[in-house]
Amino acid sequence: MEKIVGTNLGNWLVLEKWMSPFIFDGTDAEDETWLARMLPPDELDRRMKKHRDTYISEEDFANIASHGMNLVRIPVPYFIFGDRPPFSGCIEYLDRALEWAQKYNLKVLIDLHTVHGSQNGYDNGGLTGVCKWYKNNEEVRFALSVLERLAERYARQPALYGIEVLNEPISFSVYMTAPSTGKARDTEEAKGSGYVPMSFLKSFYEEAYHILRKYLGEDKAVVFHDGFRLGRWGGFFKKKGMKNVVLDTHIYIFAMENFVPFHAKWVYRLYMTINARQLKRAGRHIPVIVGEWCIANRWAQKFLNNPEAEEQCRRAYREVAEIQKYVWNQTAGHIYWNYQLYRDKGKPFDEVWKNGWDLSRCLKNGWISF
Template identity: 60%
Template sequence: MDKIIGTNLGNWLVLEKWMQPFIFKGTGAEDETWLNRNVPQEKLWPMMKEHRDTYVTEEDFQNIASHGLNTVRIPVPYFIFGDREPYSGCIEYLDKAFDWAGKYGLKVLVDLHTAPGGQNSYDNGGIEGVCKWSQQPDEVEFVLTVLERLAMRYRDREELFGIEVLNEPISFSVYMSAPSRKKAADKAEAKGSRHVSSRFLKKFYVQAYGRLRKILPEEKVIVFHDGFRLGMWKDFFVKHHMKNVMIDTHIYIQAMEDVTHIHSFWAYRAFIAYQQHLLKKAQKYTPVFVGEWCVCNELADKKKGHEVIRDEYEDYRKKWYRKAAVLQLNAWKDTAGFFYWNYQLYRDKEVPMYATRLDSWDLCRCWKKGWMPVRTDRFMEKL
């Protein structure tokens, strides 16, 4: 396959409140686990069906292909098969995604995005403030069986690019600096939470590879998230004789800003240059792609000096978002590829978002506003 030029279809089968808070309104829930705990099935399940029926449709796959992308990364929950109460399964929507991908010439990376008990304490892991999955052998085994069932179901589909074993199992340093680890709705449930150790993660990845490779044809890729420790892996996958594997790493300018509190383009250049260096080192052994990134940055939304009229402000935003896009696309060109986070936030592209800067996370709005090249494939060919 050519270089990955893709987008994520987040907030479809795995909900994240910040991206589209409408379903969460009035529930008191901050994550999908508590949404299901707080809202009775007879009320929530019809809402979930409507969301899944309408948030991503065949039209979106056609739109993605028309912009020169070739792959979609689809986050899925551990309860995708509908066998974990009180959650409603959603495997039929992934089936539809494969059909639509085939129709429009796209590949699919199935990304297991959540784990029971939480693998990172983030809401994107299903439950905020809780990170205990790796300490529960039965739940570790359950995740492995979910991966096996996904592999069995799609192994013969031409559209299958590969399966990503688990999204963002958190490292010690990232866990200790994550505000989310202190936001558990039930403090007793969160007791004992800690990071996913490197020792455990290496063992789990070896197990997952062994079980998936027995099922998947050799041409299908098995993907491992770097666990926020890209430099750790080196020749690990080579030493374990793993064939056709890739590493997924996530790089956000905003994450750098949250740590350094520096909002200037020289800092962005330095940060991305350092990430390029890490990517180059890692790729000596194993292909790496940037599975999540976006143009969001504080500089584009902070106009220094006097107030300006709206048109001038929009020109200012376009300038800095576009510069952030070019900076990063130029860095990603020497990797196995990339996936933008996210294809969309609000389904209705005309509705203003609850916070202005959120539109930079929405690829459809970035295309519309000229912040991202509308034909990313042709743009990449010129770099």
């Protein structure tokens, strides 16, 4: 396939509260698991159906293709097949997405984004502050069964690019510094949480690969997240005889800014130079994609909501976009997070920093182009 230029369709089949907080109205739930626990089943089904029916449409696939992108990455939950109550399944929406993608000449990367017990303790893992999925063999086997059923269902679908085995299994260093660590709503439930060891991850990835390859021809990619350990994979995949595999890494300027006291273009250039070296080193062994990134940054953000600084704002976002794209274009491709936050694109965000995460608005504002 040509170099990937795509966008994520996050918050559609896997909820993230910060992206659409109004779905959580009437509860103080911070993640999808607690939303399901707090709402009566009928109300949960009603909200989820309304959201899934309206959040992404065929029109969005046409719009994505019109901007020169060639792929969508679709995060899916472990309960996608509807066999883990109280959650309602959503496989029919993925069916629809593959059909729309084929119609508009887009490829689809299916991404298993959550597992029961969570692989990272983030809200995007479904359960904030809890990270102990890998310790539960029954749930590990269940995750593999979900991957197998997805592969069997879509193996002959022309629009399928591949399947990503698991999103963001967390490393020791990231787990120790993550803001969600230690923030579980139920401290008893969180007991035993910790980072996902490299030894487990390698074993899980190898088994997942062989399960997927039972159904997927070698024209379909098997994608592995680096587990926030881009430099530690070396020739692992090649040594294991894996073919058409891709390593996914997620790089955010916005996250880097949490550890740096100043926000300026030269800082971002330095950060990108460091990342470029790491990406090049990893790319010697396996094709690498930047599966999540965005142009959100505090330098450009300071010009937002100031009519007199509109041009400065546009220029700052465009420069940050170009700095990143220059590096990403030296890899096998990149996928923006996220296509949109609010479905209503005219509705102002509750917090100004969200603007740079919404690709639809960034394109409309002329902050980025592909």
